[in-house]
């Protein structure tokens with residue numbers, strides 16, 4: 029009987045789940061978290077290039093959902109909504125990181141400025157052994173400008189539709205298409221140069 | 223060259239099948255006749271496939287627990303904040319500060335503008351004879367105020383005057399010396 033009830037709940041759509049959560053069903057909240065925790069962490073990790081920070085940020089995304097569950101209105105797809113929250117938090121984090129970096133460099137003397145931030149060295153030997161392949165790709169993604177990066181991650185890593193990406197980024201379809209194309213060309217060039 | 227540029231701009235539309243019939247015809251024919259564009263297309267296409275097959279990052283086992291802790295911590299801080307109803311400057315919104323300073327400015331400005339105008343008006347309205355009387359009264363009042371108290375003996379008064387002068391002078395000298403010492407110390 030209980031199993032049957034659970035089975036039914038598992039088949040609920042995201043929109044049905046959030047509706048239940050809005051009515052006070054905490055099981056529905058946990059179900060949403062379990063559905064999205066890996067997907068969102070993957071997206072944020074590719075975007076901000078730090079796994080631990082990504083996990084922390086995704087928890088903050090769910091905390092926001094918990095605090096503002098009534099802010100979700102049925103006019104939007106739930107996935108788009110939760111992705112938008114995560115994307116905005118990630119953008120804020122990147123902005124803070126940029127300011128920190130600027131402050132760090134402004135504190136250095138002129139002769140120190142040639143030193144770059146410590147980066148992981150990828151040797152050609154490691155490149156030959158395919159295991160570092162992913163690391164190289166991740167580094168190349170991290171080099172893309174932010175607005176290209178988010179577009180290509182949502183499209184090619186997360187495999188979302190153009191429409192969803194438009195809603196998350198808040199840009200018209202033409203802009204999104206052109207960003208994705210330019211991001212792919214840049215990334216290809218970056219990887220070809222290695 | 224112009225065709226290569228157009229080809230480049232259409233690559234993603236072609237890969238994602240978001241392309242018009244005419245553009246698709248152009249794309250395919252250029253791909254067959256331009257080797258560099260063909261290799262670019264192959265490279266972009268395989269890269270896109272590769273991105274889709276990247277290993278998924280998994281959340282840690284503590285994910286749920288940390289999330290619960292965050293939620294509890296947030297709830298507790300909210301409860302604390304609602305209980306803590308004591309006065310705090312933070313509770314006053316910025317616009318209240320703005321409004322009150324604006325009001326003070328307006329009132330101060332109003333008083334400033336009104337004061338001198340009233341005073342001159344009053345003086346002008348008073349007839350000359352009455353003004354003389356007032357002036358006389360003022361002088362007598364001033365004289366009374368300045369006059370030495372009659373009940374104190376002359377000697378006590380003189381002594382008091384001398385003492386007060388001395389102490390003031392003494393203080394000045396001491397202050398001056400202190401300052402000089404400070405300057406000397408700083409110079410050293």
Ligand SMILES: [Zn+2]
Nearest residue numbers: 225226256259
């Ligand atoms: Zn060409």
